Amino acid sequence: MSEHLLANVVTPIARQSNLGEITYERLKEIIVAGSFPPNEKLTVRSVAAALGVSTTPARDAINRLLSEGALVNEGPKTVVVPSLTLDALDEITATRLALEGLAAERSVLAVSAADIATLQRLQSAINAGLDAADYREVLRANREFHFLIYRLSGWPRLVAMIESLWLRVGPSLNELYPDFAQNRRGVSNHMAAIKGLRARDGGKVRSAMEQDIRDGYSRLKAMIEARR
Amino acid sequence: MSEHLLANVVTPIARQSNLGEITYERLKEIIVAGSFPPNEKLTVRSVAAALGVSTTPARDAINRLLSEGALVNEGPKTVVVPSLTLDALDEITATRLALEGLAAERSVLAVSAADIATLQRLQSAINAGLDAADYREVLRANREFHFLIYRLSGWPRLVAMIESLWLRVGPSLNELYPDFAQNRRGVSNHMAAIKGLRARDGGKVRSAMEQDIRDGYSRLKAMIEARR
DNA sequence: TTATGGTGTTTGATGCAACAAAATTTTGAG
DNA sequence: CTCAAAATTTTGTTGCATCAAACACCATAA
Known part of the structure; x- marks a missing residue:
């Protein structure tokens, strides 16, 4: 019963803190802060190296940003921060x-x-x-x-x-x-x-x-x- | 020139047809058709086996549906089709x-x-x-x-x-x-x-x-x- | 019956190698 | 010098092994 009460207070949504999530958040920050020049190429391996993770979480993060429209595919293997038209x-x-x-x-x-x-x-x-x-x-x-x-x-x-x-x-x-x-x-x-x-x-x-x-x-x- | 015109009619957004994309579309169809019972567990390996792909594209598809809210995490390792409240x-x-x-x-x-x-x-x-x-x-x-x-x-x-x-x-x-x-x-x-x-x-x-x-x-x- | 603790199984995450395709650079013909 | 084609490098995808964590099941105790 008391546990039930506690669960209501602390955090209703189960947060998962996997590497992919963290990578996603970090990348998002970098993009929204404008730290990454628009129309500059982003690659899975460069993101992985920059953030010190392997390709899998880096790829997860890029794909997620891609599906949200924060990144766009300019070519089949070319993703960039879109410049606002x-x-x-x-x-x-x-x-x-x-x-x-x-x-x-x-x-x-x-x-x-x-x-x-x-x-x-x-x-x-x-x-x-x-x-x-x-x-x-x-x-x-x-x-x-x-x-x-x-x-x-x-x-x-x-x-x-x-x-x-x-x-x-x-x-x-x-x-x-x-x-x-x-x-x-x-x-x-x-x-x-x-x-x-x-x-x-x-x-x-x-x-x-x-x-x-x-x-x-x-x-x-x-x-x-x-x-x- | 005529190609340019055609490209404008068919699909303006560059479609990539990787396995993850196909798996995502198939899974989406299944979910939106209500073929998958709400509150039933979905696992990476079961989706992979059902659609005949490896774990990677299956995981990609599940994660994407998860980020769209079409699937939800009920526990740290439990994803289900949410029933509409x-x-x-x-x-x-x-x-x-x-x-x-x-x-x-x-x-x-x-x-x-x-x-x-x-x-x-x-x-x-x-x-x-x-x-x-x-x-x-x-x-x-x-x-x-x-x-x-x-x-x-x-x-x-x-x-x-x-x-x-x-x-x-x-x-x-x-x-x-x-x-x-x-x-x-x-x-x-x-x-x-x-x-x-x-x-x-x-x-x-x-x-x-x-x-x-x-x-x-x-x-x-x-x-x-x-x-x- | 209900709650609790332990145990074996299942699961998602992660890293990595291999491969095909794309991007880039180099080359060579005109 | 220009440009197309070939050679080279880079790149995303895919599959899979490994591992820690979560889950399901069961036995035991109250």
């Missing part, structure tokens, strides 16, 4: 609006005072990062801010789908610097979201997050059109 | 409404007279299947009907996400028989969708498809509540 950005943005809007709207059903406090702390971190021009920290806190809200939806599969969408815009977000660091349009959207959460107004949270996505879209779009 | 149905339905609604709305941008003719042919097949009480054929034609519309969105990644959602309700759809075979509520939704496509009215197509999803939801919900 305008068409792809349009598709991803429309999908993000649909899914993140849905998650945002539901977030009010479960939000607690502690959650709101955490969000405010994250927003402070974003502001501090903007002041210090610490772009990496801004991105990290921004990401946590969004996903804390999305996780409140209580729908883990939805959150997983949203994560796979972020994986596709992630590499390009890093190219946005220093525009992103100077432009504080996102701040007001986040404040509006917090306000909506306080009022338990799902519609308000949704529209705030949607606006945040649209603002990011216009900046990414300008960046893509500029590189030529 | 009411919570999961709610989550999947809300996500389906968002994504399939989006795809349906965009479908009018590219629809041709030939597409509409194909849809009518598929609807005839659905009607014939209902008359003949050929449930499998009804499901097949229904699936094709939906995905022909979704593919018209021109957004392949969106279609892929929708496919992964269908993979999760697929097994349960088979349990719906004979209710589904007798209930023709879906027919009017499909006719409304065709009408909307003819009028190039994206909103009309969206609401028709959304209604179709909602109708399916209420039947699945009743089924889940009944099994006890």
